[in-house]
Amino acid sequence: MRVIGVGFGRTGTRSTKEALELLGFGPCHHMAELFTQPETIGGWLRAAAGGPVDWSGLLGGYRSAVDWPSVYFWRELVEVYPDARVLLTVRDPQQWYDSVHGTIYRSRTIDPANAPEGLRQALEARPELLDQPRLTAALIWQGTFDDRFDDREHALRVYRDHVAEVRATVPAGRLLEFDVAQGWGPLCEFLGVDVPAEPFPLLNTAASFRERLTDPAALQAGAAPGPEHRGTGRDGSAAR
Numbered sequence: 001m002r003v004i005g006v007g008f009g010r011t012g013t014r015s016t017k018e019a020l021e022l023l024g025f026g027p028c029h030h031m032a033e034l035f036t037q038p039e040t041i042g043g044w045l046r047a048a049a050g051g052p053v054d055w056s057g058l059l060g061g062y063r064s065a066v067d068w069p070s071v072y073f074w075r076e077l078v079e080v081y082p083d084a085r086v087l088l089t090v091r092d093p094q095q096w097y098d099s100v101h102g103t104i105y106r107s108r109t110i111d112p113a114n115a116p117e118g119l120r121q122a123l124e125a126r127p128e129l130l131d132q133p134r135l136t137a138a139l140i141w142q143g144t145f146d147d148r149f150d151d152r153e154h155a156l157r158v159y160r161d162h163v164a165e166v167r168a169t170v171p172a173g174r175l176l177e178f179d180v181a182q183g184w185g186p187l188c189e190f191l192g193v194d195v196p197a198e199p200f201p202l203l204n205t206a207a208s209f210r211e212r213l214t215d216p217a218a219l220q221a222g223a224a225p226g227p228e229h230r231g232t233g234r235d236g237s238a239a240r
Contacts, residue, residue, distance in 0.1 A: 001059060001081040003028075003191070005066030006074040006166050007089030008159060009140075010099040012180030013067035016089055018201040019184070020064045023193050029065040034135075038128035041135055044069045048138040055080050072139040078170060085191065086170045088177045090163060093156050105149055108133060108141065 003025050005016060017028040034041055040058060047053045048069075055077070059065055066089070070077065078086055091099075123129050141149055148154045166175070176190040183200040 001063065001065065001077075001084045003064035003087055004070075004074065004077050004081060004084045005064065005087045005089060006071055006078070006170075007066070007087070007178075008071060008096070008100075008144075008162065009067050009104060010096055011089040011091045012178075013089055014203045015180045015201050016066050016087065016178070016187075017064075018203055019180075019187060020066070022196060022198070022201065023188065023191060025064045025191070027062050027064075029059055029062045029070055030067045031069065032067075034069075034132055035122065035126075035129065038126045038132070041128055041131045044135050045131060045138065047073065048135060048143065069135060069139050072143060074166070075169070086166075086175045087187075087190075088163065088166050088170075088175060090177055090179055093159050096159060097152060097155055100155075101149075104136070104140070108136060 003020055005013060007013060007016075009031065013030060014032070017030045017032075020026060020028045034044075043054070043058050047058070053073070053076070059070070065077070066087070078084070141147060145155055145158055163177075167177070176186060178186055178190075180200070180202065184195045188195045
């Protein structure tokens with residue numbers, strides 16, 4: 001494990017995953033991995049319940065990790081992997097809340113029987129995915145936001161407290177606070193690698209998140225959105 005991402009979901013974690021993999025720090029674990037390896041969801045659920053965690057089993061083979069579920073365990077991970085660099089992805093808190101509320105929070109109560117076609121087909125192909133909502137509920141809505149995400153001020157306070165705790169816990173020389181809008185420069189300097197010729201990947205707008213729910217192939221492959229989903233979304237939402 002070379003890089004541990006400690007930023008909440010919807011702070012550019014999908015773009016950061018792609019960037020880290022392009023820079024040679026892949027594969028990078030992200031929530032999307034659960035759609036390609038749903039057999040691992042049980043292990044994450046046991047960890048969420050407070051059971052013993054075999055990190056080499058859950059994250060073995062990965063050179064980096066961002067997003068939930070791993071960010072929930074960031075304190076443990078920065079100790080288990082003391083030589084790993086720590087990456088705190090951030091964005092404007094108000095925009096972050098709106099993005100989460102319009103994507104992963106909005107989709108938390110989807111009934112599989114009435115789900116968008118892509119999601120329904122993915123669930124039929126891999127029934128283990130039915131446990132994924134339980135995991136997100138345990139780690140995110142209950143474990144992180146105390147079942148109060150609808151309370152905007154509470155959620156924003158949790159977000160700001162998290163950022164403050166990371167800053168206070170991780171030594172400055174080991175930590176990079178990073179907004180994907182900054183592009184390659186700060187990330188490459190932090191990791192000691194050259195800046196690639198290709199543009200920084202900007203993925204996963206709110207619009208593209210909703211569109212992927214209708215695409216069974218994308219969901220089952222855990223695939224990143226195509227080029228049409230890079231940059232700014234049709235609804236004006238920034239890529240995250």
